[in-house]
Amino acid sequence: MQRYILIIDDEPRNIFALVAVLKSKGYRCLTANGAAEGLKILQTREDIGIILMDMMMPDMDGYEAMSWIRNEKSLADVPIIAVTAQAMVGDREKCLNAGANAYISKPIDVDALEDLLKRFLRIYDN
Template sequence: MADNKVLIVDDDNRNIFALTAVLKARGYQCISATGAEEGLEILTNDGDIAVVLMDMMMPGLDGYEAMARMRNSPELKDVPVIAVTAQAMLGDKERCINAGAAGYISKPIDVDELIRMLNLYVLTE
């Protein structure tokens, strides 16, 4: 198992590019999906993903529904999800955690905070 593989699910390629650059520089393997449907497909086919960074607001299937599907899947229910959202409003963190997220981070992303969160779920050695 690749203990440092992170799946980034975001509908904005600029966010994927920036997160991938930062995480690869710190020793993480990154794969990405530009939508939740694609992200769920990757998760289903790749058992090596240690953690998912999930954008919550995407067209079509959003992060909340994607997490609900993961929690209802025996194969995916234990994969930790860190919710990533630009909606840093009161109650958003609780909504994400209640939906099944293991963690929550708002945009613009504080890289040090993100790395601390990832280190709870990912081995970089």
């Protein structure tokens, strides 16, 4: 079974660009327009292989969402890549300490993202 990439971001243009690039490379994507919607998807789907989590969202940010995911027994092992425009000293460590498996800054280097996906995403062919 091929797993989905769940993209959680509050900016539709970011979602559109990521989905376009990832689908062109053969990945299957689901999207959520914010953390609350993303958490609902995670509660109802068992085929999510990895999460691309925007860190700066209104209402619930990526840090809070990652904490919730890591505290859910059934979701605790799903890899999360923190995606953020914040690229200051210490931001990477803050994301990793909050529960991310990896960190990538915006604008996204597609080759670096694909390397991370290959490292963390397990794709099962039928």
